Amino acid sequence: MPLLQVNDLRTYFHTRNGVVRAVDGVSFNIQKGETLGIVGESGSGKSVTCYSLMGLIPKPPGRIESGQALFDDVDLLHCRDSQLLKIRGKRISMVFQDPMTSLNPYMRIQDQLAEPLLIHEQLERKEAVHRAIRALEEVGVPDAARRIRSYPHEFSGGMRQRVMIAMALITKPELLIADEPTTALDVTVQAQILELIKKMQHELGTAVILISHDLGVVAGFCQRVLVMYAGRIVECAPTERLYYHPKHPYNRALQKSIPALQPKGADLYTIPGLPPDLSKPITGCAFVPRCEFAREICKSPVELTDVEPGHATACLRIQKGELELER
Amino acid sequence: MSEAAPIPITSDLLAEAEQGASLWKDAWLRLRRNRLAVFGGIVIIIMTLFCLIGPWASPYSYEQQDLGLYASAPGARHWFGTDKLGRDQLTRIMYGGRISLSVGICATLVSLTIGVLYGAIGGYVGGKLDIAMMRIVDILYALPFTIFVILLMVFTRELASQFNLGAEWTLYVMFGAIGAVEWLTMARIVRGQVQSLRKQEFIEAAHALGLRKRRIILRHMIPNVLGPVAVYTTLTIPAVMLLEAFLSFLGLGVQPPLSSWGTLIKDGAELMEEFPWLLMFPAAFFSLTLFSLNFLGDGLRDALDVRASKD
Numbered sequence: 001m002p003l004l005q006v007n008d009l010r011t012y013f014h015t016r017n018g019v020v021r022a023v024d025g026v027s028f029n030i031q032k033g034e035t036l037g038i039v040g041e042s043g044s045g046k047s048v049t050c051y052s053l054m055g056l057i058p059k060p061p062g063r064i065e066s067g068q069a070l071f072d073d074v075d076l077l078h079c080r081d082s083q084l085l086k087i088r089g090k091r092i093s094m095v096f097q098d099p100m101t102s103l104n105p106y107m108r109i110q111d112q113l114a115e116p117l118l119i120h121e122q123l124e125r126k127e128a129v130h131r132a133i134r135a136l137e138e139v140g141v142p143d144a145a146r147r148i149r150s151y152p153h154e155f156s157g158g159m160r161q162r163v164m165i166a167m168a169l170i171t172k173p174e175l176l177i178a179d180e181p182t183t184a185l186d187v188t189v190q191a192q193i194l195e196l197i198k199k200m201q202h203e204l205g206t207a208v209i210l211i212s213h214d215l216g217v218v219a220g221f222c223q224r225v226l227v228m229y230a231g232r233i234v235e236c237a238p239t240e241r242l243y244y245h246p247k248h249p250y251n252r253a254l255q256k257s258i259p260a261l262q263p264k265g266a267d268l269y270t271i272p273g274l275p276p277d278l279s280k281p282i283t284g285c286a287f288v289p290r291c292e293f294a295r296e297i298c299k300s301p302v303e304l305t306d307v308e309p310g311h312a313t314a315c316l317r318i319q320k321g322e323l324e325l326e327r
Numbered sequence: 328m329s330e331a332a333p334i335p336i337t338s339d340l341l342a343e344a345e346q347g348a349s350l351w352k353d354a355w356l357r358l359r360r361n362r363l364a365v366f367g368g369i370v371i372i373i374m375t376l377f378c379l380i381g382p383w384a385s386p387y388s389y390e391q392q393d394l395g396l397y398a399s400a401p402g403a404r405h406w407f408g409t410d411k412l413g414r415d416q417l418t419r420i421m422y423g424g425r426i427s428l429s430v431g432i433c434a435t436l437v438s439l440t441i442g443v444l445y446g447a448i449g450g451y452v453g454g455k456l457d458i459a460m461m462r463i464v465d466i467l468y469a470l471p472f473t474i475f476v477i478l479l480m481v482f483t484r485e486l487a488s489q490f491n492l493g494a495e496w497t498l499y500v501m502f503g504a505i506g507a508v509e510w511l512t513m514a515r516i517v518r519g520q521v522q523s524l525r526k527q528e529f530i531e532a533a534h535a536l537g538l539r540k541r542r543i544i545l546r547h548m549i550p551n552v553l554g555p556v557a558v559y560t561t562l563t564i565p566a567v568m569l570l571e572a573f574l575s576f577l578g579l580g581v582q583p584p585l586s587s588w589g590t591l592i593k594d595g596a597e598l599m600e601e602f603p604w605l606l607m608f609p610a611a612f613f614s615l616t617l618f619s620l621n622f623l624g625d626g627l628r629d630a631l632d633v634r635a636s637k638d
Contacts, residue, residue, distance in 0.1 A: 054535050060454070089537030096535075102528040106550040115546075116536050167536070 002029035003174060003207050004053075009067035009077070011045075011052045014060060018279035022048040024231035026067075027304070032174070035201065035208045037222030037239070039215060039254075043275060045231040046211045050177045052077065054094055055084055071175070090120040093168035095197075097180040099160035103152035109136070109163055110148040116171050135166040139196055158189035162196065169200050176201070177209045182217060194221055215258055219243055224310075227251050230276050230286035233304050237311040247313035250287045252325050285315065293323055357630040364626020367619035374616050378424035387415035407608045410594060419586050420609055426587040427613070430501060431568040431620075437506025438567075439560055442513025447552070449514070450521030451544070461518065464511050472508045476570070479504045480579045497582055501574065505567050516559055520552045554631035561624035565617040572613065588613040 011023040023045040030036045038046045051057050053069050053076055069076040071092065074083055093116075096102040104112060113132035117123045123131070129148070136144035139162040152160060161181060168176055178197060182190035194217065201208050212218050218225055218239070225242045227235040227250065235248040246252040253271045255261070262268060273290040276282055284299035285291070291298070297316055304314045317323040358364055382388075401407050407416035449460040483500040524530060524547075533543050568588075574580035575589030576596075588609050595606030 056531055056534055085537050085539060087537070088535060094532070094535040096528050096532055098528055102532045104529045104533070104547050104551070107547070115533075115538070119536075119538060119542070164532075 003032045003034075003071070005029045005068075005070040006049075006053070007068040007070075009049065009052060009069065010065040011048050011057060011062060012065050013062050015279070020278045021231050021281075022062075022278060023052060024278075024282075026228075026231070026233055028226055028233065028236065030175070030207050030209060033201075033205045033207050034224065035210065035222045037218035037225040038209060038211045038228060039213060039218050039225060040228035041213060041275060043278070044228040046213075046228055047179055048231075049228075050094070050179055050209060050211060054088060054092065054177065086120075089116050089173075090171045091173050092175045092177065093171065093173045095161070095164050095168050095176065095178045095181045098184045099157055099164050100184065102164055103160055105152055107151070108148070109150055109152065109155070112152075113148065113163065113167050113170060116167065120171050131170065132166075135170045136163070138200070139163070139166040140192075141166075157185055158192065161185060161189075161193050165193070165196060165200065169204060169206065172204050173206060175207045175209070177211070179211045180213070181210075183212075183214075190217070197221075215243075215254065216260075227254065230282065231278060232286060232314065234285075234287065234314045235312065236304065237313075241308075241311050245311075246325060247307060247311065247318050248287075248315045249291045249293050249323075249325065251313075253290075293317060354627075354630040358626050361626040361629060363622040364630075367622030367626065370615060370619035371623065374424065374612070374619070375428060378421050378428060381421035382418060382425075385415065385418045385421065387418045401604055407604065410605055411598060411602075416605065416608060419591060420588070420612055423586045423588045423591050423609065424612065424616075426498070426581055426585060427568050427571060427589065428616075430498070430505070430571045430587065431564040433502040434505035434509065434567045434571070435560060435563045437502060438509035438513055438563060439556070441506065442510035443517050443552075443556060445510065446514035446517030446519075447521050447544075447548075450518040451525065451548075453522070453525070457518070457522075461515075464514055468511055473570075473573070476504050476508055476574065477577070477579055480574060484579075484582075497580070498585070501571065501580060505570050509563055509567055509570075513556070513559060513563070516555055517552055520555055521548060524548055524551055554628075557631060558624055558628040561620060561627055565620040565624075568613075568617065568620075 006029065007027050009023055009026045010021070013020040013022055022043075026045070026049055028036070038049065040046050048057070048062075052064055052067075055076065057064065064077050067077055071087065074087065076084065076087070076092075103109075110129050110132050113135060114123075114125065114128035117128040117131055118125065121128075133144050133148050136148055141147055141159060141162055147155075152163075155163065161184075165181075176197070181197070182193050185193060197208065197210075198221065200206070210218060210222055222239050225237065225239050226233050227242070227248065229250050235242065235246070235251045237245075237247070242251065243255060246255055250271075253269075256269045257271060259268055271290055276286050276289065283301060285294075285302055288294045288298045295317065297320075300316065302314050302316045302319075304312045305319050306312045307318055313319065315323070318325070358368075401416075407420065409415055410419065445460065445464075449457040480497070480500065483504075484497060487496045487500075530543065530547060533547050538546075571580055571587060572589030572592060575587050576593045578593070581587040581590055591609035592606060592613065595602075595609060599606045
């Protein structure tokens, strides 16, 4: 049984400009201890998917229209608040994108770190602070016993992200959702933070969902990757297969647009056109207007289907065997 | 990856850490370095003690008349002179200060309570309720407030005289009336703060940690709003005192034989040409207090703004 099973999740935003289908029928699962990557461009629904699972979608304007997210037989999308409070922050926790703004500027690091322990494990304050110091040491903050007394503004960006990771992992959760945890950091710190998440995952056996728009980060980190486009999953495969044997034309186009893989001096490859307007209903494949392989058939509804064991794609022509893509 | 060996956690290490500076202590240190603010704070403390304890030390009461003296100039027996009814000016300034300061504090508390609650509810709940609440504030803003307070005071004075209520009744009404007109800005400040806080990632992070709403409001929202509220409060007190003085100057505020600095200034202004000390002394006390409160408020604003001063 997977740790988390998401079925047909649809999160819509009812805005003045119409209904924005930010997440439109997403299904996936993650096993215990697995590392799953979610990639896609801005606005493809990666973050909204995870925010929906955590119950962090602002309602209104957001609404979860349908779907199920089974975590240990509890449906995260429809359970009572009291149940969600027990899971959130204890068994599933989250690291946010911008460490500069994810810590309360008016609270000491120790109080913020100890907070999950105080509310979820009912520890004594002193005991919680001890644990917090140990957690801070584990994420590589030097002189933790002293620095834990500081306020967030006294920490650098990388250090704050370490604090966030320590805070997320202090209750030893079964699932960690990392929403672009390295986007706001510079490259050297990025590598350290990813190493750290990997190390902590190894020690605690935590499953990790890593959201990123950086294909390189995901390639080096995840066992399995989902590619999202316009609120849907277009491809899902083990990392290596996804990168070396792309099935969906969108995935292939993504791989082709990695600058480092292109010959020096050549014009950079870009995908023509823009992502579709999510406030208009889309039937069939959302990538049709930008796809060089699109045919009339692509406008009919399509499901994410396995074309090889463990490798699923949402391209009808691939599913029918009409199309063979080379990287 | 840091490979530093973990530091053993000893109890004296913790004890040493326990003494680290808190945020308020940090602010206090910064405030102490601001000379104007320190000056303001000291003046306010002295002024408060002077008004509270002074009357006991004074051989005169505020209503005791010595008509033979008429308005005598400052001298050895009456340091600040006497008014035209022969009452000791120094004692009257002490009593007047009590009333002026308590109007300042009480009316500010009234406005603080209404403003913070109103603003926090509007900002936190949001949506249509927030829109409705803020339009009400806008409408109230558009009313000429002095006229509103004057009407209220005239009306309650009529009521008080009909039901034979004491003079201190006008005082209570004044607390309420001034407080009721001063809360608007506070409500706007708090609402704006809460609204921007609600969208901050650390509030989202707190939700993600599984915190309950009440804990989020108490532990994460309120401390973040407290700074601006504290600053605005210290700046409201002088504004309120000024409003009270203005009302008393018009003869609508504190009623004789009670006196506030406002009524003393009014009485003094009438006799300004013959007996300038009757205006000079209360006016000096009043302006000194207002200056000090404003200095303290400004200093507090600089001291409490952690992000501006350290990031």
